[in-house]
Amino acid sequence: MTDTIITVQGEFSAWYPAERATVSVAVQLDGPSRDAVFGGAVASADTLRGLIEADFDPSSGPITRWNSDTVRVWSERPWNAEGAQLPLVFHAAVDFSARFSDFEALARWIESVVSIDGVTVASISWELTDATRTGATVEVRSRAVKDAVAKASVYAQSIGLGSVTAVALADPGMLGDPVGGSAPSMARASMLKSFDSGPQLALKPEQIEVAAAVDARFVAR
Numbered sequence: 001m002t003d004t005i006i007t008v009q010g011e012f013s014a015w016y017p018a019e020r021a022t023v024s025v026a027v028q029l030d031g032p033s034r035d036a037v038f039g040g041a042v043a044s045a046d047t048l049r050g051l052i053e054a055d056f057d058p059s060s061g062p063i064t065r066w067n068s069d070t071v072r073v074w075s076e077r078p079w080n081a082e083g084a085q086l087p088l089v090f091h092a093a094v095d096f097s098a099r100f101s102d103f104e105a106l107a108r109w110i111e112s113v114v115s116i117d118g119v120t121v122a123s124i125s126w127e128l129t130d131a132t133r134t135g136a137t138v139e140v141r142s143r144a145v146k147d148a149v150a151k152a153s154v155y156a157q158s159i160g161l162g163s164v165t166a167v168a169l170a171d172p173g174m175l176g177d178p179v180g181g182s183a184p185s186m187a188r189a190s191m192l193k194s195f196d197s198g199p200q201l202a203l204k205p206e207q208i209e210v211a212a213a214v215d216a217r218f219v220a221r
Contacts, residue, residue: 003219003220003221004156004159004161004219004220004221005217005218005219005220006152006155006156006164006217006218006219006220007175007215007216007217007218008148008151008152008155008215008216008218009148009151009172009213009214009215009216010144010145010146010147010148010149010150010151010213010214010216011144011147011211011212011213011214012140012141012143012144012146012147012211012212013140013209013210013211013212014136014139014140014143014209014210014211015207015208015209015210016128016132016136016207016208016210017205017207017208018103018126018127018128018205018206018207018208019101019127019128019129019132020064020099020100020101020126020127020128020129021099021100021103021106021124021125021126021127021203021205022097022098022099022100022124022125022127023097023098023100023106023109023110023121023123023124023125024095024096024097024121024122024123024124024125025048025095025096025097025098025113025119025120025121025122026093026094026095026096026119026120026122027041027044027045027048027093027094027095027096027116027118027119027120028041028091028092028093028118028120029041029044029091029092029093029117029118030089030090030091030092031089031090032087032088032089032090033090034073034075034090037073037090037091037092038071038073038090038092040092040117040118041071041073041092041093041094041118042071042092043117044116044117044118044119045068045071045094045096047116048096048113048116048119049068049096051109051112051113052066052096052098055105055109056098061100061101061102061105062100062101062102062105062106062109063098063099063100063101063105063109064099064100064101065098065099066096066097066098066099067096067097068094068095068096068097069094069095069096070094071092071093071094072092072093072094073090073091073092074090074091075088075089075090075091076088076089076091077089099127103203103205106124106203107203110203124203126205126206126208127208128208128210133210136210137210137212140210140211140212141212141214143212144212144213144214145169145214145216148169148214148215148216149164149166149216149218152164152216152218152220155220156218156220159220161220161221162220162221163220163221164218164219164220165218165219165221166216166217166218167217167218167219168215168216168217169214169215169216169217170214170215170216171213171214171215172213172214172215173215174215175215175217
């Protein structure tokens with residue numbers, strides 16, 4: 001009797017509470033005077049850097065890592081609605097990012113930095129720690145394999161066959177059969193680009209999805 005080959009894709013995902021947050025902050029000023037714009041950007045960047053360094057501790061936080069670009073200065077000559085070219089406008093910008101381990105401290109820090117001239121909070125990225133992400137990835141991959149076994153078993157039973165035996169397991173697409181369009185194991189964290197306003201800023205960390213998919217081939221008898 002010829003063996004029946006069943007090829008499926010197993011999938012599983014789980015959601016985990018965020019444990020870290022990386023905030024991106026931009027200092028950007030513009031105006032007609034290059035020196036004034038540059039000086040203002042440097043002053044605002046120094047103030048912002050001071051607030052970061054005051055909370056920075058790579059072990060205990062609340063800021064465990066941060067970085068900053070050098071100041072960038074450029075100019076442009078804009079046009080008005082009548083098509084006339086206007087005088088030069090100078091721009092200066094510097095970007096910062098800081099990773100927080102304490103979300104209440106992050107909320108307080110944002111309240112402080114938005115009062116600095118030219119500072120804009122661009123985004124917040126919610127993250128898991130490396131240890132949590134590793135453990136979660138192991139778990140969802142294992143569950144994805146179990147899902148593949150369950151699918152193959154249902155297919156086999158539907159055509160009157162019994163047990164299934166795995167003969168191949170692979171990341172999606174590596175078996176050569178297009179059995180689905182899911183992505184391989186990955187962690188996804190959404191970007192929060194705005195905040196609730198009020199007397200006291202309260203951030204709501206997003207849940208982070210960790211997902212896995214596996215292609216599997218079985219022999220059914």
